[in-house]
Amino acid sequence: MLLFLEQLLNGLQYGVMLFLLAAGLTLVFGIMGVINLAHGSLFMVGAYAAAAVAGHTGSFALAALAALAAAGGAGLAVEFLVIRRLYDRDHLDQVLATFGLLLFFNELVATLAGRTPLFMQPPAWLGGAVEIIPGVPYPTFRLAILATGVAVAAGLAFLIARTRLGMLIRAGATHRAIVGALGVDIRLLFTLVFALGALLAGLAGLMAAPILAVQVGMGEQILIATFVVVVIGGLGSVRGAFVGALLVGLVDTLARAFVPGLLKQVFAPTTADALGAGLASAAIYLLMALVLVFRPRGLLPA
Amino acid sequence: MKVPALVAALALFCAGPTVAQTPVKIGMITTLTTPGGYLGEDVRDAFRLAIDEEGGKLGGVPVQLIVEDDNLKPANGKQIADKMLQQDKVKLVTGLIFSNVAGAVAPTVLEAGAFYISPNAGPSNFAGKDCHKNYFVASWQNDSLHESAGQAAANLGYKRMVILAPNYQAGKDALTGFKRYFKGEVLEEIYTKLDQTDFSAELARIRALKPDAVYQFHPGGQGITFVKQYVQAGLIGSTPMVVSEVSMEPRILGAVGDAAVGINVTGHWNNDFANPASQAFVKAFTTRYNRAPTPYAQQGYDTAKLIGSALKAVGGDLAKEDAFRAALRKADFVSTRGSFRFGSNQHPIQDWYAFRSRPAPTASRRSPPRARC
Secondary structure, eight states: OHHHHHHHHHHHHHHHHHHHHHHHHHHHHHHHOOOOTTHHHHHHHHHHHHHHHHHHHOOHHHHHHHHHHHHHHHHHHHHHHTGGGTTTSOHHHHHHHHHHHHHHHHHHHHHHHOSSOBOOOOOGGGSSEEEEETTEEEEHHHHHHHHHHHHHHHHHHHHHHHSHHHHHHHHHHHOHHHHHHTTOOHHHHHHHHHHHHHHHHHHHHHHHTTTSOBOTTHHHHHHHHHHHHHHHHOTTOHHHHHHHHHHHHHHHHHHHHHHHHHHHTTSOHHHHHHHHHHHHHHHHHHHHHHHHHHOTTOSSOO | OHHHHHHHHHHHHHHTTOGGGSOEEEEEEEOOSSTTHHHHHHHHHHHHHHHHHTTSEETTEEEEEEEEEOTTOHHHHHHHHHHHHHTSOOOEEEOOOSHHHHHHHHHHHHHTTOEEEESSOOOGGGGTTTOOTTEEESSOOHHHHHHHHHHHHHHTTOOEEEEEEESSHHHHHHHHHHHHHOOSEEEEEEEEOTTOOOOHHHHHHHHHHOOSEEEEOOOTHHHHHHHHHHHHTTHHHHSOEEEEGGGSOHHHHHHHGGGGTTOEEEESOOTTOOSHHHHHHHHHHHHHHSSOOOHHHHHHHHHHHHHHHHHHHHTTOTTOHHHHHHHHHHTOSOBTTBOOEEOTTSSEEOOOEEEEEEOOSSOOSSOOOEEEO
16 A cells, blocks of 8 residues: 555656646647647756756756756747747648757757766755655655646646736637737747746756756657657646646556556466566557547647 | 869879778777767777777778767668678678667678677677677677676575566566576566656565565666666665666766665676776776776777787788688787687677776765776
8 A cells, every 4th residue: 555655656756747848848839839849858958957057066056047047048049040930830840840959959968068978966955765655765856846846837827827928828829810910929929938838848857857867868758758748638738738747647657566566466477577568668658549539639628 | 073083093103012001991880879879989989099099000900990870770770881881892890889780780791791890789699590700799798798697696695686677678688687697586577668767666666575686777878867766765775786787887877976886786897907908998098088988998999909900910901801700719819808718609708797886986076986896
């Protein structure tokens, strides 16, 4: 039972991590209609900036600033130089251009920082473990990720539902032309939304740097799961991204934790290991397929 | 179009009397991009170091190194191999890092009648049923990594272990290899996903199973992620870890930091080896590239030395295939790992060592720990 609780917590924490990435991705798609494959690159830029600054100064606060500034800055530059030209093009062009950006960022980071993965540790006050479940020391930093994700979700909900900017974001998503006709600078709005997405990716990079390998190509690894989240939640829906992220996190974690064991009750150990590993790997895609069968537009479409 | 013609004419004129001075072309197909890119980078840089130390020669024979990136894709590797063999007329290929790329490239090279000498990948099938007279491995046969770890775990007295690897062929081979020499009880074999970034579910399973120790095979970046999370979960204090050198080399140590202290590592070479060849290599490599050489760098360097010894024997004339092959088999070079000879399958017969990582001797806050005997 304790093990199940621990795995639940693991799943929630992984889900929240995915949400930090998925929120930006889904915002950019929902408001601007752009599929941004380079979103993972902004995540990588954030992680590298954090690790480099933490390595030189030893300060987590400075690292956080650096991660947000680097990812936000890179996001603005990308929007200004590339994405701006893609709003009226079809998705294939967007995918091609942003895939090119992804390759470009990988080589840029490799040239600037080298191919050796960087080192970063959590700040001292988050470096330990707490026994929130008796007998199970849980890393404090993972709880910090959980808290950050929940705070970001609450902040986004407030921003979108209660502020003037949020109103424009909602209106821009559904009635872009009308919003423009009413005198709102739609270009500026798009730039702001893209920068917000980049900041969230940078934040995810900052929170991931102490627990993942900070290396070239780290963005692509997590981007696939992020796209699954966005599809399950409903393209463009931030609420959907939150629900989708938690679902994906829980399903993936619980499948890896318990499916092989359950299969051992039925099959021989070697068969169970092989089958279990395969099923656990496929679990989130099965979930996505199921969701698409019954809710083709996602769980909470925008 | 006039320039190339002019250059060619000049070269003909200069080269006239001494035809043998045309450099021997060595094709290096290696992995320089993707997260595994630093492996190929170390092989390439050490190989270049060996060439430059002789002023552009290996074994006294001028060589020309042609480097291409396979992008960790078998199809890319095969395409580059075809180009090298047909256009560049390369008769000697090396450089492959990953076994899946080697599986596509090595047969292409061998069927064209050229030589292939591996500085890293050593898939077991080429050591047995698919062995070939022109195929040599200067690093190790893949199974040795995991078998040595199994032996080390047995020597350390661990009885009940949990073993983990990614769910693909090399991962399955890793666990099979480990079990061949580990005679205790394997409580659980856990297969992870190849693109997995979060290991908390697996770590919780390990905690619940309470094994004596854990063996894990996650090369490159995934290994860094795994060890970081293992340490943060507080497992390193209660459950020791055994790994092979590919899961814990200087670059990974640097990225994991002091958390890696106390991990048991098996390997064929480490950068603190006391033999003169190794010391000279480590010094030269560190001076030139400003980083500690990994075992991959050592393998690249030894590969170059091995090739040099055979080139010397035939005076750089690769047309003397039989003599070149015979010279390779002799392995008449001073290996940085100490004793080195080939078995009848043209894979190395060599010692494996048990290391344990300990804190770096200088008390600098950011300096990573170093693996020691």
